Amino acid sequence: GAVVSQHPSWVICKSGTSVKIECRSLDFQATTMFWYRQFPKQSLMLMATSNEGSKATYEQGVEKDKFLINHASLTLSTLTVTSAHPEDSSFYICSAGKAANNYGYTFGSGTRLTVV
């Protein structure tokens, strides 16, 4: 149980364009999902908490107008990187889970974004 699917696995886009990344919980309902970013050789940094039916909660220093999060259903959260720039190139990972799950919190497979 607790399978999280993330698409796309990798994407290359031009500067100034927007990219949407999807995160789906396949076998459970997730009222809350999390978006992380990981730069090369660094750890995962939480960007925002995605809440179903309400606004996302962003961590300090993360621009909410640049990283748009939509959690329209109990199984889908999307992260849109708007007007992407090369410095947004990174590995983006979502996670979701159940609080009482002995298997912890499951991560999606991640999205490697390269902005050229």
Next chain:
Amino acid sequence: EDKVVQSPLSLVVHEGDTVTLNCSYEVTNFRSLLWYKQEKKAPTFLFMLTSSGIEKKSGRLSSILDKKELFSILNITATQTGDSAVYLCAVSTDSWGKLQFGAGTQVVVTP
């Protein structure tokens, strides 16, 4: 400010050696501590620890939590080259899955 500190940052061992990784934490609302293994892509779950002194074991990997001293260790015995990865420690501070990660320990196992 919540902190999760892992040590060492990296190490190189020979196949068959035993490895001990450390994770200490200072957080305001501790719920659980988790260990993940990350190779090329997203982290894969290893252990979730909530109670002190109870060792969790999976094959050659084991982990234990000390909530009094605020740390956890992850042991890997009889290491294999397939154990080469970054091992991440994370602390959960709410019931929904928000995690604060340490910087990770890069483990390289040489043949």
